Amino acid sequence: MTGNEIIERIATAQGKSKAETKLIVDAVFTEIAEAAASGHEVSINGFGKFATKRTAERQGLNPATKEPITIQAATKIGFKPAKALKDKVNG
Structure with missing residues (x-):
């Protein structure tokens, strides 16, 4: 939708x-x-919760070259559905 x-x-x-x-x-x-x-944090009753989470800088590998790279620290947003929403989705 x-x-x-x-x-x-x-x-x-x-x-x-x-x-x-x-x-x-x-x-x-x-x-x-x-x-x-x-x-x-944003909490919507009966729907769910939006929250941010800080991730630390870490080492990774470039998948094409297999060379080590540094993945920058970042802030990510996540969503955790409320029980009412989970119940509605799962029938």
Whole structure:
């Protein structure tokens, strides 16, 4: 499902215009992204939790040349689904 499909389904279900719904959906995702970028956990009841995790710099191998390389430290974002979402997905 694409972002536009989500917007269209919400707009239809709520009797709102697609333009109005797009503003709201975009605002929700912007807030989630900004909170994650600043290191905050975002927990949505019944849906799940978005959290960032810092990975350390480490050594790896270039798969083409087998030469050792340094993989830079990074911040990754993860999602842990809530039990309600897991139950819905698993029937």
